[in-house]
Amino acid sequence: MPPCLSHQHSKLFIVFNVRSGRGRAQAVRATIARVCAENGRDYQLFEIGRAGRLAAQIREAVDAARAASGIVVAAGGDGTINAVAQAVMGSGCAMGLLPQGTFNYFSRTHAIPTDTEEALSLLLRARPVPVQAGLVNERVFLVNASLGLYARVLEEREVYKSRYGRSRWVALWAALVTAMRRHPGWDLRIEWRGEERIVRTTTLFVGNNALQLEQVGMPRPEAVEQGELTAIALKPVGRLAMFRLMVHGALSRLGEADEVMHASFRAMTVSAARPGRRRAKVATDGEVQPMAMPLHFRVAPEPLWLIKPAPGEDGSEDARR
Template sequence: MMQPPPAGPDAPLFIVLNAGSGRDNADEARQAIEAACTQAGRRFRIFLIDGPDRIKPLAREAVERARAAGGVVVVAGGDGTINAVAQATLGSGCAFGVLPQGTFNYFSRTHGIPRDTAEAMKNLLTEQPRPVQVGLVNDRVFLVNASLGLYAELLEERETYKSRYGRSRLIAFFAGLLTVMRGHQTWRLRMAWHGQERDIRTPTLFVGNNALQMQQVGIAEAEALENGQLAAIALKETGPLAMLGLLVRGAMGRLGQADQVLSFPFESMTVKAARTRGARRLKVATDGEIGWMDMPLLFRVSPEPLWLIRPEVAPELEAAKE
């Protein structure tokens, strides 16, 4: 039986705060953090991310200091920032805390952590570390999802639209709509899992590790994510209009009912190019962050969990199951 790391009422907090979502939001979050820690008599230190190249080094420093002091590593940011700090924290022996600051906040919502920073601080200061499943692709952490092909392209272009027009769910939806209608490349992939092997032509492969997101788009394998598995979703080769129909189905929570969708649960899966002279490197998105990876890709459940400080019950996830 795995034992949770210590995170008692005297454990100091080492908080990585992303200022990228806007100065006013960052200032408000910082004030809420300082007020809650002062009121609780909790020691803390804030590491302010003031540029994209500062996330990884500050995450590593926060983890090193937390390990030395028996403290808790905390991240205040969106899913991408949470991913980077989780990558540094996994396997460190430190408890992990989240103060959500993003647009969708799937990770925090799935685990019952409030969007409001003051409320999230109450959770952080009173709850206990509980194990949370982590997905890996070539040893790169993903807490929400990992993808290649069209979905990764959609995420990359969505950031361009957000930088021009602002960060909102409506902007994200219309950015995705424009990407889908423009057309897309088809990938020939060979997937191997549970002793099975299958070749597929697909515009995108999506691997989910977030039950709330899977339930919202209507994928039946959402339950598998709470039982030590990941969920693979591949779209069969189709045209722009059919792809638009799939986008609408996903928005209505009925994606899994479409004939063009292949989905299945797994614990470990290898993905490579179906042709010998296929791609050797390709773009992979992990929790919305794009990076190049070498083929073949190995998707798997991490052998050790992330010890997240969270409530025992997540109201939004429970409501989605009904």
């Protein structure tokens, strides 16, 4: 274990995305101040209001935490958590979570409460535990990485959220509208486990989150807790078949559909089967960015040290709901 992870009373360096959640920034600030004061824990807040400042603020927080043997805390949704994890991995610092997002898959998987006071109370008493991260072209993902239709759904979801608010219902409606459009397939060359296949698909999804995979009904969701990632590819289908697939997912039966291909792996390379495509939009934990092909997916060689409940201990009764 890196030296700075062993400090039980370390100062907290909190990266707080005030745009996450539903306009609760002031309440979150007040809760952090009160709980830390009650427990005699020192902290420093790095507030982020503009996306352009995210990377700089995170780097400043991580540098300060390293100098003070402190803990870097991500207060935000999966995108903020991903950005913080990218900087924390390899720094020797532990990472804590104060979930503020819409779905909070990563925090729920690790039994971290969505209530800020409960999550902070857990953070103050729990210890760092190594957890698996995935990489695509050296970009960290904790929940999933994807290209094709799923990445487009995430990209267009942000447009809907900016117009109608950040809620699960808005996110689900945006996904339905986007998925019902016509989407031509991609021809991808996929190499894993010493094999190579040409796959025509509308979307390639790589999961690193057992809870999300279990909710949509994929077989062996526990593979990601046993040192692997899970790849899911959808065959090109019409609107009616796409709607049927969405229903299968909602009923936790996606793995039963004939149009779904899936496999588990530790490393996989994806390239365009036809010449000409050099880049692809890839979503990592909900954040979309262009990446050069080929895409190299793999399990990160080192873990993320996450402050979470010990095995057999839940952060709260509803942490994994």
